Amino acid sequence: MPNIWYKNKETDTIWWKDDPTVIGVWIFSFDKTTEFNMFHDYPYKLTKEQKQIFDKENPEWADFIKDRK
Template structure:
């Protein structure tokens, strides 16, 4: 997890579905990173931060919006 609020221009935030809460992003010039954010200020790395660094509410939102990853991690 890292604070990117000062470097927001380096990230391209996008939602998979219009009604999703989570934004997916990647750092410019870095491919295949699985980064996501709830607020475009704090960015989480899927493989380093999920689920331990998410709040209970954030994990519930993530799990609801990303059933593939829930199944992948066996949660």
């Protein structure tokens, strides 16, 4: 089964990857090419602009992991 990319809202910039073969990994992308693991890469591998977009579109996750610098 192929990976499925989806957006939480049609107006979102961020794509989320649904891989039914993997449990507990949250992959997101801005272009469906460069992938970020939310628990490993946020905010360290995001540009300032990408982090702002992520935080705006996912305020509950941004709040949950706000202590990361």
